Amino acid sequence: xxxxxxxxxxxxxxxxxxxxxxxxxxxxxxxxxxxxxxxxxxxxxxxxxxxxxxxxxxxxxxxxxxxxxxxxxxxxxxxxxxxxxxxxxxxxxxxxxxxxxxxxxxxxxxxxxx
Amino acid sequence: xxxxxxxxxxxxxxxxxxxxxxxxxxxxxxxxxxxxxxxxxxxxxxxxxxxxxxxxxxxxxxxxxxxxxxxxxxxxxxxxxxxxxxxxxxxxxxxxxxxxxxxxxxxxxxxx
Numbered sequence: 764x765x766x767x768x769x770x771x772x773x774x775x776x777x778x779x780x781x782x783x784x785x786x787x788x789x790x791x792x793x794x795x796x797x798x799x800x801x802x803x804x805x806x807x808x809x810x811x812x813x814x815x816x817x818x819x820x821x822x823x824x825x826x827x828x829x830x831x832x833x834x835x836x837x838x839x840x841x842x843x844x845x846x847x848x849x850x851x852x853x854x855x856x857x858x859x860x861x862x863x864x865x866x867x868x869x870x871x872x873x874x875x876x877x
Numbered sequence: 878x879x880x881x882x883x884x885x886x887x888x889x890x891x892x893x894x895x896x897x898x899x900x901x902x903x904x905x906x907x908x909x910x911x912x913x914x915x916x917x918x919x920x921x922x923x924x925x926x927x928x929x930x931x932x933x934x935x936x937x938x939x940x941x942x943x944x945x946x947x948x949x950x951x952x953x954x955x956x957x958x959x960x961x962x963x964x965x966x967x968x969x970x971x972x973x974x975x976x977x978x979x980x981x982x983x984x985x986x987x988x989x
Contacts, residue, residue: 806980856975857935865922869918
């Protein structure tokens, strides 16, 4: 079973501060790395799918970087707002292509304090 | 929002009874997935489908079966529910295997 690890498990951040957290994954046979945002009582929503080493993607105040050689990705949130409070999941395809589903990390639970 | 519905949204059942959860999509996506979400485990893949009548096992498939007779419907069956199958079940779809997955609203199942 693919091992996808996320840290920290939870994070409290003051409103307006920037923050980042980590996803690590096996660097061998890399195909893609997914990030999802999961708000309480809702379902996960896709943020990014990253495939290229050195790739950087951005959506508003949220961005992500990818290092496939060392097997990690960072998710950054700039100027945190209360609506950023959520669990952020990363996931990797179980095998090349992802047709057989994703292996998810356990998530980073982010709480933005006003 | 991707057109995915799950039914029922909540169910309480007794140990030993059969249960079927339904995932319905209106997006005509080829790939469909069933995950379960449990505290301390995150999302884990139960079964997946890569086309009509084409299904396979995921990480935690014991005690579950699936069927897909139409593109739009993916059914998850617990043949004889156990308390360890109390969980929140999410269906997901994907147009292309390598693309992002879209998740349904989830079904909360309690087995007493």
